[in-house]
Amino acid sequence: QKEVEQDPGPLSVPEGAIVSLNCTYSNSAFQYFMWYRQYSRKGPELLMYTYSSGNKEDGRFTAQVDKSSKYISLFIRDSQPSDSATYLCAINSGGGADGLTFGKGTHLIIQP
Amino acid sequence: EAEVAQSPRYKITEESQAVAFWCDPISGHATLYWYRQILGQGPELLVQFQDESVVDDSQLPKDRFSAERLKGVDSTLKIQPAELGDSAMYLCASSAGQASLGYTFGSGTRLTVV
Incomplete structure (x- = not known):
């Protein structure tokens, strides 16, 4: 099992929809959770x-973490065509060797 | 806005040839990373520097890859000899401090080995 699992998509939704992107992880030592576009x-x-x-929450974006389930999510409200991109979750333990472990990325397409 | 500079943007090389990539981090950033991103995958850490010292190179294929950051500023990643499987995007990133808060990536060097 990979340390971070992420559905690669593609995920296609109409403009204005709420988008939900998700990752699961296996190592409970992970403490810091990031989303990259x-x-x-x-x-x-x-x-x-x-x-x-x-x-x-940050504008139209909301990040959610559930450590008990080892599950992280990114929600995008009022999605725009400019949000079309690949979204990568990234995690680390915050230790001295603090490279990030990335998911595969989800390819998101917002249809005008 | 400060950026991480990488060059070249694109590189095509033949198998068995040597290739080098250059990275100039954001000024003042002590921590520098090299990642490799194969098409359709997330980036994977190759090497991490703190100033001029290597902190983590456990995933660097040391038989053919080398990295240096001699003065603790810019950095070079070299592959010799290149293999077909090395075709990927090579990303450099830098961080000022606690990297768990995320760091800044450059635009990468797209390497194609033919």
């Missing part, structure tokens, strides 16, 4: 990060 031929850009279980 990656446009084609670009590097990933950090969207949100969170440490604890619960919700964190």
Whole structure:
């Protein structure tokens, strides 16, 4: 079992819909949870990060962490065609060797 | 907005040839990472530097890959000899401090080995 599992999609939804993106992880030592957005031929850009279980909101984006289930989610409200991209979850334990473990990424398509 | 600079953007090389990638992190960022991203996959860490010292290179294929950050600023990743399976995006990222808060990626170097 991979440390981080993420459905690669593609996920196609109409403009204005609420999008739900999810990852599961296996290592309970993971403490820091991030979502990156990656446009084609670009590097990933950090969207949100969170440490604890619960919700964190930033504009149209909400990150949710459930440590008991080892499940993290990203919700996008009022989705726009410009949100079309690959969304990567990333996790680490916050230790001294703090490289990130990424999911495969979910390819999201917002249809105008 | 400060950026992580990488060059070249694209590189095509033949099998068995040597290839090198360069990264200039955001000014003042002590921590620098090299990741490899195969098409359709998430990035995977190759090497992490803290200033000029290697912190983690456990996933770096040391028989053919090398990385250096001599003055603790910019960094070079080299592959010699290149193999077909090395075709991927090579991403550099940097961080000012507690990397658990996320860090900044460059636009990457797309390597194609033919």
